[in-house]
Amino acid sequence: MPVRYFTKKELSVLLNVSEEFFHTEIKKIIKKDFKVDLKQFGVENPDILLDENYLMTLADPNDHNNFFVTGICIFDYTN
Numbered sequence: 346m347p348v349r350y351f352t353k354k355e356l357s358v359l360l361n362v363s364e365e366f367f368h369t370e371i372k373k374i375i376k377k378d379f380k381v382d383l384k385q386f387g388v389e390n391p392d393i394l395l396d397e398n399y400l401m402t403l404a405d406p407n408d409h410n411n412f413f414v415t416g417i418c419i420f421d422y423t424n
Contacts, residue, residue, distance in 0.1 A: 348394035348402045350409065356393060360423050371422045379403060382413055395419060 404412035
């Protein structure tokens with residue numbers, strides 16, 4: 346399934362939160378939840394890519410070919 350990169354602004358609109366809240370709260374939790382995976386990939390601050398079902402793929406911001414599929418829906422972080 347193809348994935349698409351979303352900017353911080355696009356993600357905040359999608360999740361109906363401020364850009365600041367997304368970056369300081371939601372992304373912080375995502376990074377914590379996938380800390381081990383991110384360390385294996387050598388990525389500290391991943392880009393978030395979403396498929397058509399809003400399942401997250403976390404990617405190296407310098408190389409989107411270096412990624413891993415989380416299987417977790419981005420909306421799971423808004424509840």
